[in-house]
Amino acid sequence: MNELSPEALPPGTLVGSWRVDACVGYGTYGVVYRTYWAGQTEGPPVALKLARHPGDPRFDREAELLTRVQHPSVPRLLGRGRWQGRRKGSTHPYLALEWVEGLRLYEWAQEHPFRPYQPLRWLAQVARGLEATHACGGLHRDVKGDNVMVGPGGQAFLMDFGCGTWEGATPLTEGPLAPGTRIYRSPQALRFHWNHRRSDGGHYEATPADDVYALGVMAYRLWTGVYPPLATDPSIMGDDGRDTLEVRVPPGKLTPLAPEVEALILRMLSENPWDRGSAAELAATMEDLVAATEATERIPMRCPTRAQPDAGASVAFKRRAGIGAVLLTAAMGLTTLSSDNWSVKRLQAFSSSMQDGGTGGVADAAVESALMSIKVEEPHPKGLSLDMPKEPLPGQRRPPCPRPEISIRGGCWIEVARTSPPCGEGYVWKDACYYPVPAPLRPNTSEKP
Numbered sequence: 001m002n003e004l005s006p007e008a009l010p011p012g013t014l015v016g017s018w019r020v021d022a023c024v025g026y027g028t029y030g031v032v033y034r035t036y037w038a039g040q041t042e043g044p045p046v047a048l049k050l051a052r053h054p055g056d057p058r059f060d061r062e063a064e065l066l067t068r069v070q071h072p073s074v075p076r077l078l079g080r081g082r083w084q085g086r087r088k089g090s091t092h093p094y095l096a097l098e099w100v101e102g103l104r105l106y107e108w109a110q111e112h113p114f115r116p117y118q119p120l121r122w123l124a125q126v127a128r129g130l131e132a133t134h135a136c137g138g139l140h141r142d143v144k145g146d147n148v149m150v151g152p153g154g155q156a157f158l159m160d161f162g163c164g165t166w167e168g169a170t171p172l173t174e175g176p177l178a179p180g181t182r183i184y185r186s187p188q189a190l191r192f193h194w195n196h197r198r199s200d201g202g203h204y205e206a207t208p209a210d211d212v213y214a215l216g217v218m219a220y221r222l223w224t225g226v227y228p229p230l231a232t233d234p235s236i237m238g239d240d241g242r243d244t245l246e247v248r249v250p251p252g253k254l255t256p257l258a259p260e261v262e263a264l265i266l267r268m269l270s271e272n273p274w275d276r277g278s279a280a281e282l283a284a285t286m287e288d289l290v291a292a293t294e295a296t297e298r299i300p301m302r303c304p305t306r307a308q309p310d311a312g313a314s315v316a317f318k319r320r321a322g323i324g325a326v327l328l329t330a331a332m333g334l335t336t337l338s339s340d341n342w343s344v345k346r347l348q349a350f351s352s353s354m355q356d357g358g359t360g361g362v363a364d365a366a367v368e369s370a371l372m373s374i375k376v377e378e379p380h381p382k383g384l385s386l387d388m389p390k391e392p393l394p395g396q397r398r399p400p401c402p403r404p405e406i407s408i409r410g411g412c413w414i415e416v417a418r419t420s421p422p423c424g425e426g427y428v429w430k431d432a433c434y435y436p437v438p439a440p441l442r443p444n445t446s447e448k449p
């Protein structure tokens, strides 16, 4: 019997035909090792993704999907099998995948100087990978910056089909939404979740338009440095009757952008799924823009004098002053920048909201945010509910409250999904339970040199 843990295989361990070299990353359900074909001293590495839990059906699902999707922007499935785990009879499925040397998308953009059209090229490559996925009836369902890797040659890969599915596949998870990452969820998915938050039935059927929406979130984040606000139903209101929907700022207001690029981002983020366009259409538009931009790049370039940001300019704006400016000028044929000198390394990550949230359901994320504690002064007997206070609690976030929070009596609250009174630690309002949302910490307003 094998006594090794799937999370800690030592170098030299043989898994099927692959010999472990090193662990390179952990996902929610799997551990990824760099491995080599056993018996070979040379040759490219292979990414071996081993399930943390015995018999995890997600791995079969991912393998099935990858055998259907064959595209240069999607790592190839080279093999699959089962590794004998610790307990007798328990086997852990694994996938052997084409090795992708590189960095995750946002990290790559921060670390490397790149040509002005490069982000469009990456997005086009990801869109082509999505096109191939959708063409075989598949869905990725977790398109996000953390699942795109960019190789040294500038080739982008759409990774991690672990949340994916295809037409007719049996759902593996219960609950209104399949696994995914909250900030990338489409308006229709979030609306479905909201409408089914109190019922146990109903499962949202994702479509290619959900993947396209997520691609739009990724594009918005890539150019502006921030995520667009969570897409949710504007009809959800607090007690003040105010629509607390955080308004999405057009990306061109956050960073200089060519009108064509801004239109493209907004198209992918359209409220109506039909207005977003297919992955194939979007890829074609992006490729056309790349071609046009490459043509303008042949104009001789020189370095600009970088203007100092206004003392009063917002931190967010300062942070964004790189990539978009480069792209705008290039795409509009006004380029005077030497893009070789540019790196968005200067654009420092400034809040946790800039990171991709972990893969999880909307409810998970909501509860997670609510669990950040606010000191509740009043004692409360177990099993009873607390009455909604007349005023916000000390340290509670004040409106406007980003969705899915709502404003009640001057504070921001988050509903505990599928719970009705008694609320225990929560507060009751209109026959539902709420947690107060803590005020965000003030961002550090000084930039690193």
Ligand SMILES: Nc1ncnc2c1ncn2[C@@H]1O[C@H](COP(=O)(O)OP(=O)(O)OP(=O)(O)O)[C@@H](O)[C@H]1O
Pocket: 024, 025, 026, 027, 028, 029, 030, 031, 032, 047, 049, 075, 097, 098, 099, 100, 101, 146, 147, 159, 160, 162, 359
């Ligand atoms: N084909 C690959 N080539 C090289 N490295 C890879 C490959 N696939 C995954 N990795 C590395 O392993 C890490 C974990 O990947 P994995 O797909 O299991 O999970 P994840 O995307 O981080 O998390 P989750 O599945 O929970 O969303 C990645 O972040 C990446 O660094």
